[in-house]
Amino acid sequence: MQIAIIGAGHVGSALAGTLTKAGYRVAVANSRGKESLSDFTRRTGALACDMAGIAMGADILIIAIPLCHVPNLPASVLAHLAAHAVVVDANNYYPARDGRIAAIDAGQVESDWVANQFGRPVIKAFNNIIADHLAHRGGSAGIAGRIALPVSGDDPESRRTIMTIVDAIGFTPFDAGTIAESWRQQPGQPAYCTDPTIDELRDLLHRADRQAAIRNRDKSVRLMAKLPSDYPSDQLVRVARLFVGLDKWKPATWAALLRLGITVLRHRS
Incomplete structure (x- = not known):
């Protein structure tokens, strides 16, 4: 083929x-x-x-x-x-x-x-x-x-x-x-x-x-614009899974969310 x-x-x-x-x-x-x-x-x-x-x-x-x-x-x-x-x-x-x-x-x-x-x-x-x-x-x-x-x-x-x-x-x-x-x-x-x-x-x-997808899509685009181009993709997936109700009890998931928040705040400053 x-x-x-x-x-x-x-x-x-x-x-x-x-x-x-x-x-x-x-x-x-x-x-x-x-x-x-x-x-x-x-x-x-x-x-x-x-x-x-x-x-x-x-x-x-x-x-x-x-x-x-x-x-x-x-x-x-x-x-x-x-x-x-x-x-x-x-x-x-x-x-x-x-x-x-x-x-x-x-x-x-x-x-x-x-x-x-x-x-x-x-x-x-x-x-x-x-x-x-x-x-x-x-x-x-x-x-x-x-x-x-x-x-x-x-x-x-x-x-x-x-x-x-x-x-x-x-x-x-x-x-x-x-x-x-x-x-x-x-x-x-x-x-x-x-x-x-x-x-x-x-x-x-x-x-x-x-x-809801339209709102979520545009929010994601704005968020991605605040992250460095080499931000780890696995961290993004962990956060995305949390937002749809998956992996709520995994410590690595919350660590990924914390890392994302810190990165965004540093970008703002």
């Missing part, structure tokens, strides 16, 4: 590395051309391609770029994509980064908007986990605490295809239903960046709240 990735940022890099290690043939393209990807290919083992040819021969096309750039993708990308190929939306909407997208602000599900830009269905996956954990926190099936990732989409066969890939790179796949339900794994929701197990994920998706 050949997998193409558009985007060489944190998520694109994490996926390229884990997919290559799992035995998939992976090609990556970005807006700057394949000459800019020499270090990327050495780190991940993926093949660098120009945007014009990235979709040729691909069975899976993963979009891992800021949402605001999706409408600007060259038409040739989809023109070269086979009819059977599955398109995966690994993006998230952050107005502070992407600007305002009126349709999404009016209530359209993010991945439904992406599908409209492409003119073909998409699968939502790989968007609710910190990139560093996507790269390094996968584990064998059956191990305790294995992180579960939701996969949403309207075509059951396409969902199963991506769920197989999720499992192959070390995470427990969870069938999260149709694209209309994929809002449950968007930023600000309980399932977002909390590294849940399969049982936890099922409950967190059920508890999702569309209105």
Whole structure:
């Protein structure tokens, strides 16, 4: 199976590395051309391609770029994509980064908007986990605490295809239903960046709240702006889990919250 990735940022890099290690043939393209990807290919083992040819021969096309750039993708990308190929939306909407997208602000599900830009269905996956954990926190099936990732989409066969890939790179796949339900794994929701197990994920998706998610998303963005770029991702996940009611009795959780508070206060001073 050949997998193409558009985007060489944190998520694109994490996926390229884990997919290559799992035995998939992976090609990556970005807006700057394949000459800019020499270090990327050495780190991940993926093949660098120009945007014009990235979709040729691909069975899976993963979009891992800021949402605001999706409408600007060259038409040739989809023109070269086979009819059977599955398109995966690994993006998230952050107005502070992407600007305002009126349709999404009016209530359209993010991945439904992406599908409209492409003119073909998409699968939502790989968007609710910190990139560093996507790269390094996968584990064998059956191990305790294995992180579960939701996969949403309207075509059951396409969902199963991506769920197989999720499992192959070390995470427990969870069938999260149709694209209309994929809002449950968007930023600000309980399932977002909390590294849940399969049982936890099922409950967190059920508890999702569309209105609260917008407030939580924007608060998180403001908080992240106050932290150094190298702030430990595992500390952020611990705090995120606490805020959704998980790990309340673990001392490490409260230590992570205290560390976060101290860091924010130092930033203010």
